Amino acid sequence: MIEFIRNNKLFSKLAGINLVSKVGDRLFYTAMLTIATSLPSGGIAVMIVSASETLPILLSLFLGVVADKQKNKVRLLVFCSYFRMAMYIGIGLIFRNSPTLILVLFAAGLNFLSDISGNYASALFSPFTKILVQAKDMEQAQGIVSLGTQLVSVLATFIGASLLAYFRESSLAFINAAVFMLVAIMYLGVGPSLKGHEEKIKTLENGNMFSAVKDNIRSFCSDNVLLGNLIQLAMLNGFFGGLTPVFALFINTNNEMMSLSNPVKISLLSGIITVFMIFGNAMTTKFFKRHSIFNINILSDVMILFVGVGFVIDSIWIIMIANSCIAFLLGIVAPRFSAEVVNRYPVERIGGIITCINALLVIAPPVTSLLFPMLATFNINYAYWGIIIYSIILLVICLALAKKNCKKISCYL
Numbered sequence: 001m002i003e004f005i006r007n008n009k010l011f012s013k014l015a016g017i018n019l020v021s022k023v024g025d026r027l028f029y030t031a032m033l034t035i036a037t038s039l040p041s042g043g044i045a046v047m048i049v050s051a052s053e054t055l056p057i058l059l060s061l062f063l064g065v066v067a068d069k070q071k072n073k074v075r076l077l078v079f080c081s082y083f084r085m086a087m088y089i090g091i092g093l094i095f096r097n098s099p100t101l102i103l104v105l106f107a108a109g110l111n112f113l114s115d116i117s118g119n120y121a122s123a124l125f126s127p128f129t130k131i132l133v134q135a136k137d138m139e140q141a142q143g144i145v146s147l148g149t150q151l152v153s154v155l156a157t158f159i160g161a162s163l164l165a166y167f168r169e170s171s172l173a174f175i176n177a178a179v180f181m182l183v184a185i186m187y188l189g190v191g192p193s194l195k196g197h198e199e200k201i202k203t204l205e206n207g208n209m210f211s212a213v214k215d216n217i218r219s220f221c222s223d224n225v226l227l228g229n230l231i232q233l234a235m236l237n238g239f240f241g242g243l244t245p246v247f248a249l250f251i252n253t254n255n256e257m258m259s260l261s262n263p264v265k266i267s268l269l270s271g272i273i274t275v276f277m278i279f280g281n282a283m284t285t286k287f288f289k290r291h292s293i294f295n296i297n298i299l300s301d302v303m304i305l306f307v308g309v310g311f312v313i314d315s316i317w318i319i320m321i322a323n324s325c326i327a328f329l330l331g332i333v334a335p336r337f338s339a340e341v342v343n344r345y346p347v348e349r350i351g352g353i354i355t356c357i358n359a360l361l362v363i364a365p366p367v368t369s370l371l372f373p374m375l376a377t378f379n380i381n382y383a384y385w386g387i388i389i390y391s392i393i394l395l396v397i398c399l400a401l402a403k404k405n406c407k408k409i410s411c412y413l
Contacts, residue, residue: 004140010193011132011141017186018125019148024084024179025118026156028091029053031169032111035099045104052108056115057362060123063116064355065212067123074191074198080121081184085177087114092173099169119358123351126342127201128194130350135343139284142335142342147281150331154274201347216349216356225294226344228401229337230357232297234364235394236330239304239387240273241365242372246311246383247319249376256316265316272320273327280331293333293340294398300329301394308388312381 005012036045070076087110094107133141163172221227244266251265260268303326310318338354345353368390376383 004137004144008133008137008141010190010197011129013190014125014128014132014194015141015145015148017183017190018122018145019152020179020186021081021118021121021183022149022152023156024088024176024183025115026153027160027179028088028111028173028176030157030161031164031172032104032107034164035095035107035169036104039099039101039104041101045101048105048108049111052112053115054362056112056119058359059116060119060355061213061359063120064123064126064352065216067120067351067355068127068212068349070124072198073124073127073201074187074194077121077124078184078187078191080117080124081180081187083117084114085180085184087111087117088173088177088180092170092177095168095170095173119355123355126351126354127347128197130342130347131197131200138339138343139336142338143281143284146284146331146335146338147278150274150278150281212352213356216352219345219349219353224401226340228398229293229297229333229340230360231401232294232301232394232398233330233333233337234361235390235397236297236300236304236326237361238364238368239307239326239390242368242387243307243323244270245373246376246387249373249380249383250311250319251316253380254314254316269320269323272324276324276327277331280328280333281335282331283328284332284335293336296329296333298395298398300326300333301391301398303329304391304394305388308384308391311384311387 032049033046036042036049039045067073067076090110091107094103094110097103129138129141129145160172163175167175247269248262248266251262257265303322306322307319307326310316310322341353341357342350372383372386375386
């Protein structure tokens with residue numbers, strides 16, 4: 001990793017700035033949820049905050065295409081950072097008043113606009129990865145970015161929660177605004193070094209945004225290998241989306257780890273998933289090098305089956321161990337999948353392709369986070385068996401896609 005950073009200094013600087021921006025993405029999230037849950041209509045407020053975080057990712061289907069059409073990407077990255085700074089100054093001013101549902105709605109609206117700007121900035125950033133990093137090093141580059149993103153997400157969320165003990169929510173919003181101002185200054189600093197590389201980036205000439213989005217979707221849907229991997233990763237994300245509420249219900253009747261409170265058990269599961277995913281990111285260039293993404297994901301699907309079995313037989317240890325394996329394997333696969341996408345598509349389309357894939361990856365978690373708890377309202381065992389059936393469906397879908405184009409799969413393995 002150190003050697004890669006030394007040999008790719010400009011990319012490392014740019015990736016570092018992007019990680020600082022990720023701090024701003026997560027720093028205020030706990031504060032928003034804290035304010036939302038403190039209101040009498042807390043459920044509605046939490047739903048509004050969650051929507052302000054999720055909807056921008058879905059809208060990035062179109063933002064990526066818009067970003068691919070832009071020539072002055074560094075200048076726009078600076079503008080996006082200043083815009084996000086302004087949004088959080090607005091949020092800080094809002095929360096100088098006593099919180100109400102209307103104020104949370106306005107603050108969530110500004111957060112929504114900030115996240116749209118953040119996703120747009122990510123699409124602007126993407127072509128530089130392809131320009132600055134050689135294809136043979138792309139997997140390691142994506143592993144480092146993924147590892148950094150996981151660490152920053154955890155640390156920023158922890159720091160944000162800790163700062164709430166010393167600062168009001170409005171002050172934390174102003175601190176978040178300062179983070180984005182710092183990001184803008186850093187982009188200004190690295191801008192001159194990127195000017196020559198920016199001129200090499202071709203822009204998308206297709207004038208119709210909807211046609212470009214349609215072309216992006218068609219391009220990876222026509223590739224059964226890439227489509228199979230995308231479906232697997234989306235449904236693996238979906239599994240984690242529905243896992244926590246089912247686990248929270250499970251531990252109410254489980255008699256293992258009795259010395260730990262239920263909130264600690266939930267935190268422990270979340271921590272294990274995060275740690276093993278980070279470990280997988282770090283080991284992406286070391287483990288399972290001879291195995292395809294498809295085969296590794298099949299193994300993850302089998303682990304989901306074990307999680308379901310763990311619920312059915314009332315074993316928290318099987319659930320913990322199986323989730324550790326899934327997180328580790330997902331940590332290995334995610335950077336490889338990103339590297340494959342970046343290497344496969346031309347630079348003038350890379351922003352639109354990546355944001356389109358990211359949007360599709362987040363569709364499943366909201367569905368499963370509703371589906372599994374809904375099953376549990378009838379009978380908790382329905383949710384457990386639902387996870388088992390979910391894993392079987394995932395295996396059947398992926399094997400069917402593999403069979404549809406055996407020749408491509410055999411070449412890919």
